Amino acid sequence: MDRRKAKAFGERMEATLNAGALALMTSIGHRTGLFDSMAGMKPSTSHEIADTSGLDERYVREWLGAMVAGDVVEYKPDGRTYRLPDEHAASLTRDAAPGNAAVYLQYIPLLGSVEDQIVECFKSGGGVPYAAFPRFQDVMAEDSGQTVIPALLDHILELVPGLTDSLKQGIDVLDVGCGSGRALNIMAMEYPASRFTGFDLSDEATSAGRRQAKANGVTNLVFEARDVTKLGTPKQYDLITAFDAIHDQAEPASVLGGIADALRDDGVFLMQDIAASSELHENLDNPAGTFLYAISVMHCMTVSLASGGAGLGTMWGEEMARSMLADAGMSRVEVSLLRHDSQNAYYIARK
Numbered sequence: 593m594d595r596r597k598a599k600a601f602g603e604r605m606e607a608t609l610n611a612g613a614l615a616l617m618t619s620i621g622h623r624t625g626l627f628d629s630m631a632g633m634k635p636s637t638s639h640e641i642a643d644t645s646g647l648d649e650r651y652v653r654e655w656l657g658a659m660v661a662g663d664v665v666e667y668k669p670d671g672r673t674y675r676l677p678d679e680h681a682a683s684l685t686r687d688a689a690p691g692n693a694a695v696y697l698q699y700i701p702l703l704g705s706v707e708d709q710i711v712e713c714f715k716s717g718g719g720v721p722y723a724a725f726p727r728f729q730d731v732m733a734e735d736s737g738q739t740v741i742p743a744l745l746d747h748i749l750e751l752v753p754g755l756t757d758s759l760k761q762g763i764d765v766l767d768v769g770c771g772s773g774r775a776l777n778i779m780a781m782e783y784p785a786s787r788f789t790g791f792d793l794s795d796e797a798t799s800a801g802r803r804q805a806k807a808n809g810v811t812n813l814v815f816e817a818r819d820v821t822k823l824g825t826p827k828q829y830d831l832i833t834a835f836d837a838i839h840d841q842a843e844p845a846s847v848l849g850g851i852a853d854a855l856r857d858d859g860v861f862l863m864q865d866i867a868a869s870s871e872l873h874e875n876l877d878n879p880a881g882t883f884l885y886a887i888s889v890m891h892c893m894t895v896s897l898a899s900g901g902a903g904l905g906t907m908w909g910e911e912m913a914r915s916m917l918a919d920a921g922m923s924r925v926e927v928s929l930l931r932h933d934s935q936n937a938y939y940i941a942r943k
């Protein structure tokens with residue numbers, strides 16, 4: 593045994609324990625609004641921070657201990673004051689969106705909440721269904737609220753030549769697996785002459801989308817809680833979008849076939865999905881690789897397997913995606929990467 597290698601690995605595991613703990617504490621800092629309260633506060637005691645945040649001081653003080661030990665918050669022992677430096681607030685507050693890393697760190701406790709069921713699946717197979725992840729739709733909406741929404745009009749739609757002109761003139765658009773419908777709401781407001789539809793399995797998500805549409809005064813947008821496995825809407829749409837919604841399908845081949853069928857002859861399918869190779873060894877330089885395979889085990893693959901599905905997994909990759917798009921009848925495919933979103937690839941597919 594190489595003792596130096598063993599020692600270095602042991603130290604790495606210790607650092608991982610701290611990093612995992614910091615992820616949990618960061619999620620709590622986000623959900624309780626502590627980072628938002630602390631941003632811009634002068635050095636303050638735990639009582640002042642708890643009062644400003646409307647939270648229990650004992651919990652806040654212990655949380656601050658983790659934040660100081662984790663080098664997120666600065667501490668002055670003489671006065672026992674804490675300060676969140678502006679440079680750290682810039683990655684942790686709601687004002688920092690779309691660069692708020694705390695949004696994504698919420699996935700760690702969210703995934704951990706189903707660990708017992710996942711361990712059972714390792715023994716007996718099967719999967720953990722969507723319904724077992726109570727906070728999933730909220731976290732997902734915050735996630736795509738940073739990755740998709742701010743770039744949607746100026747960058748993502750611009751990937752398809754002529755699309756924004758068509759949207760101005762009026763076309764039919766479907767978003768498959770639309771979640772809480774933020775992307776649809778933005779598009780429906782921007783392009784009042786077009787007609788937008790969102791389908792998602794989740795009642796909770798489609799209701800949120802509908803509420804937002806009502807609040808926005810948008811009338812060219814409908815949501816339906818329904819399964820997209822068999823779309824059955826031939827030649828009805830000029831544009832179909834899927835934001836991070838294909839790889840976790842139970843029957844992705846059927847969904848893609850239905851999408852091809854639902855497109856008019858000159859229609860476009862715009863699919864955002866994880867930028868990866870289908871080959872593990874080609875993903876090893878992906879800075880988020882461990883997280884992406886982990887989210888696959890704990891969510892994307894397991895929700896598919898829970899319905900007896902294909903279990904493609906988060907890292908199904910470009911080779912598999914191209915092959916499945918071609919099998920579905922969409923053989924003209926271009927793939928683009930956008931600077932703001934290194935984690936995703938944008939597929940523009942046509943029949």
Ligand SMILES: C[S@@+](CC[C@H](N)C(=O)[O-])C[C@H]1O[C@@H](n2cnc3c(N)ncnc32)[C@H](O)[C@@H]1O
Nearest residue numbers: 736769770771792793794819820821835836837
């Ligand atoms: C990873 S989330 C993405 C949500 C949304 N597009 C976004 O970017 O925020 C995938 C969504 O697909 C939905 N979904 C999964 N399988 C589905 C199916 N067979 N029919 C309809 N929706 C489905 C889930 O309910 C979930 O909201």
